[in-house]
Amino acid sequence: MSGGVRLVCVLAAVAVLGAIAAPVPSALAQPPRTGPATPSTAQDVAALRLPSEGGAAVTDGKGGSDGAPGPKAGGKGTATGHPDCSKLKCVALTMDDGPVANTSKVLDLLRKKKVHATFFVLGQNARLHPGLVRRMLAEGHAVGNHSWNHPQFWKMSRAAIARQLDRTDALLKRITGKKPRLVRPPYGEVDARVRRIATAGGQSLVLWDVDPDDWRDHDADLVVRRVLHHARRGSIILTHDVWPTTRHAYARIIDGLEERGFTLVTVPQLLGSKAKPGRVFLRQ
Ligand SMILES: [Zn+2]
Numbered sequence: 001m002s003g004g005v006r007l008v009c010v011l012a013a014v015a016v017l018g019a020i021a022a023p024v025p026s027a028l029a030q031p032p033r034t035g036p037a038t039p040s041t042a043q044d045v046a047a048l049r050l051p052s053e054g055g056a057a058v059t060d061g062k063g064g065s066d067g068a069p070g071p072k073a074g075g076k077g078t079a080t081g082h083p084d085c086s087k088l089k090c091v092a093l094t095m096d097d098g099p100v101a102n103t104s105k106v107l108d109l110l111r112k113k114k115v116h117a118t119f120f121v122l123g124q125n126a127r128l129h130p131g132l133v134r135r136m137l138a139e140g141h142a143v144g145n146h147s148w149n150h151p152q153f154w155k156m157s158r159a160a161i162a163r164q165l166d167r168t169d170a171l172l173k174r175i176t177g178k179k180p181r182l183v184r185p186p187y188g189e190v191d192a193r194v195r196r197i198a199t200a201g202g203q204s205l206v207l208w209d210v211d212p213d214d215w216r217d218h219d220a221d222l223v224v225r226r227v228l229h230h231a232r233r234g235s236i237i238l239t240h241d242v243w244p245t246t247r248h249a250y251a252r253i254i255d256g257l258e259e260r261g262f263t264l265v266t267v268p269q270l271l272g273s274k275a276k277p278g279r280v281f282l283r284q
Pocket of ligand 1 (some may be wrong): 096097146150186187
């Protein structure tokens, strides 16, 4: 889908306000068609800014931020050694729905390329591959909560949504010792309930502004082209490492972004101190 069409979708969602305009793909076999957030209150809409060049994140809430893992070696780091995204053209590559066994190949590639990514994992998959989750953090990547088994939150009660997120948080804490500070709701469905849960849990909500539709179009060339065409400074790029075609695209995505002058960072690095509980990010 083009950026323009996606923008129209977001505008439509905003116009509809409380109406929850969610398509109904079946869970994991058919990952989301949904674009960014579906705000459900006037307050949400007021807070939600559409992606735009130089635009800031969407915000409300208050609180701390996540720690950021180490960066790729480069000249424009901060005193802490992290890349300085106020000077660099930073983008965050995110990978959803795993881990699966072949996520290890993605980790191999990221290590070889010396770049870091952010994995939004499902609890049910993290339970099967706890070693991969530990490896993600050990190798400098960020890990976020993508629910337990990818349900459609708009169909669920607030308590059921909270259970999906809490169960995954608890598992990730058991595996890694740390509760994740980032949440990406399945299908990017954010409403007032999700924001309240995230705020109470001290977590930021991370959506995206670049969507190559890799879940639908299993075509590595197309996925590479779409990412490189739409990526801008501050972009949060949505991909799904569960698909072989997407995994095949990563090397060219990374090379192409770097050739265009981008620095790949984790979401915590990209957001820096703006990553606060209840905030919703489409890009930085
Ligand atoms: Zn997903």
